[in-house]
Amino acid sequence: MQARLLRIILLMIFLGGITAAAHECSSCKNLRFIFNKNQWHSNIKFKADVPFGAIFLEQNGYTFTKAKEEQFMLLRHSHHRSHDFTPDFPEAIDCHAVRVNFVGANKNAKIKGEEELKEYFNYFLGKDKTKWASHVPGFYGVEYENIYEGINLKVFSENNHPKFDWIVRANYKEDALPIRLKYEGQNGILIKDGALLLTTSVGDVVEAKPYAYQVINGKKVEVACAFILSENEVKFTLPNGFNRRYDLVIDPALIFSTYSGSTADNFGYTATYDSKGNAYAAGSVFGFGYPTTPGAYQINWAGGTGQGGIAGTDIGITKYNETGTQRLYSTYLGGKSDELPHSLIVNTNDELFLFGTTSSDNFPVTANAFDTTFNGGPSPGPFGGLGVHYINGSDIVITRFSSDGTQLLASTFVGGTGNDGLNTSATNFLKYNYADEVRGEIDIDKQDNIYLATCTRSTDFPVTQGVFQEQNKGGLDGIIIKMNNSLSTMVWCSYLGGENDDAIYSLSLDKNDDLFVCGGTHSVDSFPITQNSMLQATNAGGKADGFITLIDKSGLAIEASTYWGTAEYDQIYFVENDRSNNVYVVGQTEDKSNFFIDNAAYNNPNSGLFITKIHHDLSSVIWSTTIGSGRGVPDISPTAFLVDLCSKVYITGWGSSIGNQLSTRNLPITAGAYSNTTDGNDFYMAVLNDDASGLFYSTFFGSPTAMDHVDGGTSRYSKQGILYQSVCAGCGGVSDFPTTSGAVSQTNNSPNCNEAVYKFDFNIPITFADFIVPTPPCQLPYTATFANTSNVKGDADFTWIFSNGFTTNDSNAVYTFTQPGLYNIKLIVADTSTCNRVDTVEKQILILNNSASILPDVTICKSAKTQIGIPPGVDNVTYQWEYDASLNETHVSNPFASPDSTTKYTLYVKRGNCTDTIQQTVIVFSDAVSVKASVATCPGDSVRLDASNSKPGQTLVYDWSPPTLILAGQGTSTPLVSPPRDTTFTVLVTNQMGCTFTGKVLVDIVSKLPSVNAIAKPYTIHYSDTSQLELLGEGVATFRWEYDETLSDTNSATPLAFPLETTVYKVLAEDSNGCKVSDTVIVYVFRTPCKTGGVFLPNAFTPNGDGVNDVLYLRSLRVTELYFAVYDRWGQLMFETSDQAKGWDGTFGGKPLDSGVFGFYLKAKCDDGEVVEKRGNISLLK
Template identity: 35%
Template sequence: MRFLFVVTCLLLLVPFALKAEIYNDQPANASIKFVKNLNQWDKNILFRANIPGGFLFIKSSSLHYVFYDTKAVSRIHAHTSEHSNAKQASNAPSSRQIQAHGFEVHFEGANRTPFMETSGESTDKKNFFLGNDPSRWASEVPGFNQITYKNIYPGIDLKLYTQHATLKYDFIVSPKADASKIKLRYEGADHIKLQEGFLQIQTSVNTVTETKPYSYQLLSGKQQQIPSEFTLQGNILRFDFPKGYDTSLPLVIDPVLVFSTYSGSFTDNWGFTATFDEAGNLYSGGIEFGNRFPATTGSFQFTFAGEIDVALLKYSPDGKRLLYATYLGGSATDLPHSMIVNANNELIVMGTTGSSNFPFSADAFDKSFNGGSKIEPLRTDPVNDGGITYEEGSDLFITKFNAAGNGLVGSSYVGGSGNDGINTINDLTRSYGDQFRGEVHIDESGNIYIASTTYSEDFPLINPAQGNLSGGQDAIVCKFNPSLSALLWSTYFGGSGADAASGVRVGKSGSIYIGGGTSSPDLQVQPNTIKPTFTDAEDGYIAKFTNNVLAASTYIGTNTNDIVALIDLDALENVYVMGITFGDYPLSGDVYNNPGSSQFIHAMSNDFTKTIFSTVIGSGRNTPDLSPTAFQVSNCGYIYLSGWGGLNGRDVSDMPTTSDALRRTTNSDDFYLMIMDTQAAAVLYGTYFGSTQGTNHVDGGTSRFDKKGIIYHAACACRDNSSFPTTPGAWSQRNNGNNTDITGTNDGCNNVAFKFDLDIAIDPPIELCYGENITLQAFGGIQYEWTPATGLSDPFAATPIASPDQTTTYTVSITDALGCVRQKSVRVEVSEPIPVDFDLTISSECGKPATVRFVNNSIEGDRILWILGNGDTLTSTPDSYNYDIKGGTYEVVLTVFKGLCKESLAKTIQVENNKPPPNVITPNGDQFNETFIAPNIGSKLEIYNRWGKPIYQSDSYQNTWGQEVPNGVYYYLITSPQGTRCKGWIHVLF
């Protein structure tokens, strides 16, 4: 199991196949970024930074701080996502107005146009499409870790930077410059005071503290602290140095800003939708608060809905890099519902907007906001409106970005004079976030399809299958050209009740399929379909359109309430649906099932007349456990699904899990992921996923599986900044949700993106000793491809020989005769190399066997074995060993055993013949004993007569001496090639 994560709240991306990645929109190690103003904000703002509980606006001669009541923002989300808790909601204060407060720090008497030096530019860039004035759009906007005002006062620089996620500033005073010139005038605070040397700035929403300044000079390369303190006269702050300082050296004045009431993340964002591209990049769509926040001084109020925009984040496949962040919206509420990426890596977003100035392209199909009546989709009682308000009604929007995310390919409103895109019928909103369902899809030509909901009697129609709004709320389906400049086809679908579309697919035949929920008893349903009759307050439905007309439709469900949440098509264009039921959903086929459960999966022919199979999965408690979030049928018929539970009275416990699950237990508030075999015959994988202490949910919208079974998921992780699983190197490994009070209670949420990659089958790991090999085996296909190819004899063989030098997981893609590809993985666990080393030293003495001394330098192992090369073996290391006096060539092998593995090292030694030579030779020509034979060829030989006179010498004696010398006794001195000396006498006889 491999997984990787980055946490940023509200958005969660997931791929499904034994690997998971999670992402956050701000890295924990550089959480405050100074983002340059390229005309996306008011011109007097040079840079802007998100800080705990607010924003910092950097101007040429001032720093402007604005803070807001983060607890009020937290309550909006808490009451919204937990609206089943009526008591909590009824006691909540109104979320219509949120208190905020700004104050400005002016540099009195300073340079009004200092040079702004930047450093630490971030690799990711931001794009802002805010409002419908293209001159105010900004692309490739950089952010920086540090900004320096050069010569803000004569000879004095001001440096702003982040240290340990804390905002810091330094005044750097050059030699001979006058530090008394620094004057900071505070405007807009309720009260400022000095308390025990600390500066406290009080506002209506928080207290900001500046710690006692730490000032220093460098003397001989070391910091020498200079006593310093604040002085405050009215609202003017200065720095004083009671003992003075050396004006010939630079001086650094270094206070620290502490936002004492708040800590953590820097903006609230909620997660709605996620998707992917073919390279495995992850796209998350949510809403982010505060991109257009005003730089105002004093106390003021604002509405949450008026400060939220669509936030679109693209991450690298490994989750370690944020590739871009793009912000989209107008002056009112804008929400993303669904996203998809086309073959050109262009992101397409469908959502709803209440903004009359939403960004649109020059050739957009519809450039006008049509609006409707005021709508509060998440209102739960007269007090709590849920924070999401469309004051002037809602339209759908579709926006298509270029591959870099820094330009619009197309963007258009879609709607009529009523509210569009928002499902507000209680019977059709059985799960939190159902208000913001609907889906965008594409065909092979790049045409764009959406399915959603409308209240508009004048919704734009082209060759409709149904030309009139039949009830108060109908489903709609539309087809646009790739540039969004033309509506190619659209229709209502509905009856006399309420209808909503939550999913759309386009078959290879060109037919369009939609699914959702209905309370209409009079849908245009054919009599021979699997459920031709409406039976209760609400049913699910599925409909098929071919050549602009309704080709087939059917109800889906039981005799109680049912809703189709998600749909997909298999390779044969059979239709699969997933939904929730409050009845006893019928089973069909030899399927895995959990009796009494309320999540159903139903597969049927594309004319809806034949059930292929149907089943239910869940806890068996006869109540829905999940809010469905993603659903797919792979090309080979495997069924992938995901959902979450924990709110709305739902409990995700007791879902089926498998032995190889990432998590088999839950705190009842988690995501759940499942793979089912073809025909729903078995559960291949089931796991929980999410925070073990906080809460997890989705705020609406679609997430997606790719055809490889990888899920890309949007989510919101709340109330805990550490227990949501993350992986090393992820963009952010913390929930930086900003709603943490001074007691340490974190109610904040942040956008999580997790990528979860699940192999369908994993063999038990194979243990392999270092240096060995093993034959891998696959079967059942006509083509095989193993990855990685490293260490394989043939990556395209069914049975390659694997010789990896480190632990490796090999995955084989097995293609069968029908072209379906299954993947199977096996982990080959390679033991660490066993270090083996030894030294040998040989000592020789003439007439005695050579002595070999052993030193075992190996530091690991359970046992050893010496093979000495002469037939002897030892199981321990001897101090010494005597070989035969005649010597010889021996291979000494040391083997070290560790567990089931072993490693050997061999060394060859030459042991010399230490036997003394014979002392008589007879060089008489009979070819026997003719010459003096030295023990070792190549020795140095010296021969002396009886008077000590040398008569023969050879530095490499070859056994040739002894002839043509007189009879008598001679004396020899032999020095062997290894230096052993041997001396004696030799008698020559004829």
């Protein structure tokens, strides 16, 4: 028979103003219960230091003391060095004691320690040697056995607070529980919101609402439980008895929490996760002392500028194992100036990508990077609190690490000549929270392409042609980037913004890989809002408005865009999508009209955090709500956001007085919270029901003394609802941030701050499908086992579907491959005990056998590009495409191809001794459009046009021009037109693929007016040159040119024109019937400015002896004097001349130089006296 225990859990929490540590602890996670070996009074069995006091466990009760917290505030309480202060400590500290008696308890109950500590303690108190004790043991918990008949009591700790488990053993037969707790010494006692509140002279103490459950058949089942208070005596009641049918109650778990262990000051910024549940954290490090691992890419601090007297920063990155007990790798990343991390993401190979900013021109970049040159910008000045100073301006950096952290697989600068990647808005309302300068997000699509959303002040940012916004419209604009996985190619890049400052903070890819971005804006007139935006088409005014924009995956068009805000301050910090492609946003507001509450049963009016669910096309709100304390301003700065597989909404943020007076006080907390008390300076985590009908779960998390926060950056949830959160912890040298047993570092080893990272599992019952793809050998047949690693809660059904038709319902799929190729494997997991019930995952396995295969053809439009090949993520494989100029890369599995005509591409895939050949054809779709027209007798007659194409069966859209001559049928293949004269009609035809084709037809008028056409040869001349005019005509009886003294003969059909400035010449003609027509021709006179076009200098030459471009010459017809010099990268003079006839042959000291980039300086004087000075680069190529 299975034993059934009833546990009643009580958590004691000390409340006060701003909390401060009064306890000593080594782990700062678990309280230490020290055995009494006669060093204390004999009635004490164990003692533990708790926040602001101590607890003494006795035979039939316990006593706890509490000190006045504000007095401890003056002991130590600081943040970053720019905020340090050293106050005077008070002469005395006020305390209060309360005793709890176990009424009617067993006076002979056995009391024993549990989980003994490795260390021991020595007490030498005063001169009385009988009170001295050595080798005193300590424990993480204490158990009272049979304290009441059939009932045990376990005392341990959670989140630095004492916790009491009353355990009612199986087969307990009494209807009522005998547990009676009598309180003595308090100023007052009452039950409030189910919790027991004790008032004392130094602050309040709360014993949280009792939480009771049973474990039945391996599942935790809640049992309703409550306090009963009679005078000063407390008992428990179970109003529904032992009922096994109650729903499962979520018991959230802190999987791990750890400090970085850095001895240097180390601020926390960003965190993420990988497929194995490992955690990654990145922060700033002020000097040597970050705990790097052997073989890591950069084990030493590279220097920095810093703020004031503070050492500069490098980025510090650590990869932790899934339990936080081991550093898998830890490395610096940086150059000689300052840099900061903003956002992290991991690809399908568990390779970490970092988005950051740098002021270092020697930041590590790789040879084939998109941009290997630091572009810089003006110094934005030091950032208060962050401790950095970007004296050279800022560039975006994107870096890709190997999975073991030993190599930079790719790293690149991205930017223009302004500051890039930083929110440097001129107004503080787009920098509302502390460290909002360091926002933005990086993401990855199914093909492992990289997306980045951030800000820029550059007007010359490397945007791509044809995107939806090619120009910076003013000030700070958002910027969106799509790059390939090797960071060598910009797939597309576009600005997003208006006439004033605009900032993008987050992005999300929907099911079609279209892109949502969000942020805040001050732009009113020119921010790109789509005409079909039914949500909010105009800026509501105020300090800032939020915005949401949906961008087509090609980057060519905005599909939908809307404001979302009020007449107060509003910004949107994160955007996510659910499985139905609905969009969710979370933001801050100072609105007090409850504008953001709509169709949501759960809401906290007048609160500063809003969450809104919107239809995919941004047309209307599904629901919207606000969460907070109700004080009319934001409470927390958002750091992580998720919509899980059940459409539950997760939000994490921090509140602290350093962040624009943010605070976590009075935020809503649910029963069973991990921690339901706060000092106002903590992290807050909340889960909202999918329909906003209720707050599913919420809790605080943080230090009882320090101002917990994160310095900008993004942290992440996994789709299973596990949070990976970076923290700037322990500032002021404090070590009381909650950590887990065995963590990499349970202490803050720096004199100020340490980056902490914690992994928090909300244990929400979600079905999450996943499996491991084995690595096949080069041998057939091959029997593969696909290990099912799905997350399920109950009895689950599994369906495996292979692309070759094989299916199985086994837990693990086993299949014997007999043919090579790329196979798609789909796993469908069904578990009706979870909220989403079903989840699906698809992966590929590549079977090699020295064979050849053909991938399906891909069809594109002319001048378009497409991604070809096979998906990434296959281990231990190398790729080599046969060279083709239309491929952007030849060493990846899925390059971009942009052929001009239909092309067959060949890929060689190698694993070990196997090399398979894979071919794929890209068909460039071409079509021809022909147009016919009926006859027109006279000018103005109606004519029917008729367009046909060479490939019927397409869905076509027609656009005719000139549109003013279309009488009817615009948009069809047969419009009716009315040409007043011979007219060429053009039709632009677009098919269902978006390909466009053009057709033309000339409509002739039978009875014509004279046709007159005046031309010039050439139309553009240089000053003092001549142009030959010519009258071309038909049916002309007489003609003459209007008088102009610059014409040689006004009665000639081919006069010479010698204008001194741009001139319009007009010819008048008549036919035999006296019908008059005229025409004009313009002759443009051009005088080339010497500075802009009078001097030509190539940017590259090839001194390889082939007689072509072997010597670098300056060429100009207008230069009268010059000085031209070439320098190498170290500034050494390679060549100089003052003679145009003398060029540089690529040698120095008579010896040929290797390929490289050289700098040049040119100063020249032109024939008009203008002086030209140029500096730049010249490439020597061999």
